[in-house]
Amino acid sequence: MLKKWSAAVLSGLLVVGALSACGGESDDAGSGKKDDGKITMGFAQVGAESGWRTANTKSIQEAAAAAGIELKFSDAQQKQENQIKAIRSYIAQKVDIIAFSPVVESGWDTVLKEAKDAKIPVILTDRAIDSKDTTLYKTFIGSDFVVEGKKAGEWLVKEYAGKTDTVNLVELQGTTGSAPANDRKSGFADVIKADPKFKVIASQTGDFTRAKGKEVMEAFLKANPKIDVLYAHNDDMGLGAIEAIEAAGKKPGVDIKIITVDAVKDGMTALAAGKINYIVECSPLLGPQLMDLAKKVLNGETIPQRVLTVESAFTPEQAKTELPNRKY
Numbered sequence: 050m051l052k053k054w055s056a057a058v059l060s061g062l063l064v065v066g067a068l069s070a071c072g073g074e075s076d077d078a079g080s081g082k083k084d085d086g087k088i089t090m091g092f093a094q095v096g097a098e099s100g101w102r103t104a105n106t107k108s109i110q111e112a113a114a115a116a117g118i119e120l121k122f123s124d125a126q127q128k129q130e131n132q133i134k135a136i137r138s139y140i141a142q143k144v145d146i147i148a149f150s151p152v153v154e155s156g157w158d159t160v161l162k163e164a165k166d167a168k169i170p171v172i173l174t175d176r177a178i179d180s181k182d183t184t185l186y187k188t189f190i191g192s193d194f195v196v197e198g199k200k201a202g203e204w205l206v207k208e209y210a211g212k213t214d215t216v217n218l219v220e221l222q223g224t225t226g227s228a229p230a231n232d233r234k235s236g237f238a239d240v241i242k243a244d245p246k247f248k249v250i251a252s253q254t255g256d257f258t259r260a261k262g263k264e265v266m267e268a269f270l271k272a273n274p275k276i277d278v279l280y281a282h283n284d285d286m287g288l289g290a291i292e293a294i295e296a297a298g299k300k301p302g303v304d305i306k307i308i309t310v311d312a313v314k315d316g317m318t319a320l321a322a323g324k325i326n327y328i329v330e331c332s333p334l335l336g337p338q339l340m341d342l343a344k345k346v347l348n349g350e351t352i353p354q355r356v357l358t359v360e361s362a363f364t365p366e367q368a369k370t371e372l373p374n375r376k377y
C-alpha cells in the first residue's frame with residue numbers, strides 16, 4: 050500500500066524515512082495500511098456480459114500492470130449486491146484507491162460513504178451514479194451515453210428523410226437501471242420524437258447479452274409482423290437479434306435496418322457485411338487514463354470531475370476501412 054504523504058511534512062520525515070528504510074514495510078500511522086510504496090487499486094467490474102466488457106477488463110488489467118499498480122479485481126456478474134460486497138472487501142483490505150463501473154445508477158451512497166470515512170478515494174469508470182453527493186467520488190471517466198443515443202437517432206432521421214410512411218421500431222435495451230440503458234434510450238427518444246412517423250412498437254431489456262438479445266428479438270418478431278428498424282443498446286444484443294432475424298427468414302440490414310452501440314470487432318464485422326447499418330462507438334479502452342487519474346488523485350493533484358471519452362460512429366463503408374485497425 051502507498052503511504053499518503055502531505056507535502057508539508059514530507060521533507061521533515063526524510064530523516065525518519067531513512068532510518069526506518071532498513072526496517073522494511075512501515076505502518077501508515079493510524080490507518081493500519083502497510084507502506085511498501087506501491088499503489089493498490091480495488092476494481093469492481095460489472096461482469097463479462099459483452100465483448101465491450103471483455104475489452105474493458107483487458108484494458109484495465111494491462112494498464113495497471115504497465116503503471117506498476119497492484120490490481121485487486123472482482124467480477125460482479127451484473128449484480129449490484131456483488132459489487133457492494135467487493136467494495137466493502139476493498140475497504141477492509143485498506144486498498145489505496147477504489148475504482149468501479151456501477152451496474153446500475155442508484156443505491157451507492159451508503160457504501161461510498163463507508164469508503165469516504167475510511168479515506169479511500171473512489172473513481173467511477175464507464176457508468177455514472179445518480180447520487181447528489183458528488184464528494185463521494187473523485188472523478189467519472191467514460192462516455193456520454195445520451196450523446197450516443199442521439200447519434201443513433203440522428204442517423205435514423207437522415208436515413209428516412211423525405212419518407213412519409215410509418216417506421217416501426219423495436220428497441221433492445223441494456224441492463225435495466227444502468228446508466229447506458231437509461232441514457233441511450235432517452236437520447237434516441239429525444240431525437241426521433243420530432244417526427245411522428247417513427248413509432249417504437251416494442252422496447253424490452255436484453256441485459257446487454259447476445260443470448261438475451263436473440264431471445265427477446267424472437268419474441269418481437271413473433272408479436273409484430275412489420276418491423277422496419279431495430280435499435281439495440283449494444284453490439285452483442287444486435288448480434289443475437291441478427292441470429293433471430295435470419296432464423297425467421299429475413300435479411301438483417303435489409304428487411305430490418307439495425308443500429309447498435311459499441312463498435313467491437315464482431316459488431317464491425319457484421320456492419321462491414323451489411324447486416325448492421327450503423328454503429329455508434331463507445332470506447333472500452335479506459336485503462337491507461339484510469340491509472341493516470343488514480344496516480345494524480347493519490348498525489349493530491351487536482352483532476353477534473355468529469356473526463357469524457359472521445360468517440361466516433363461508423364457506416365458499413367467506414368467499417369471496412371476501420372476493421373483492420375480495430376483493437377477490440
Ligand code: AHR
Pocket residue numbers: 098099100101102175176229257282283284285310311331
Ligand atoms: O457500460 C457500457 C456498456 O456495457 C456497453 O455498451 C455494453 O456493451 C456493456 O455491457
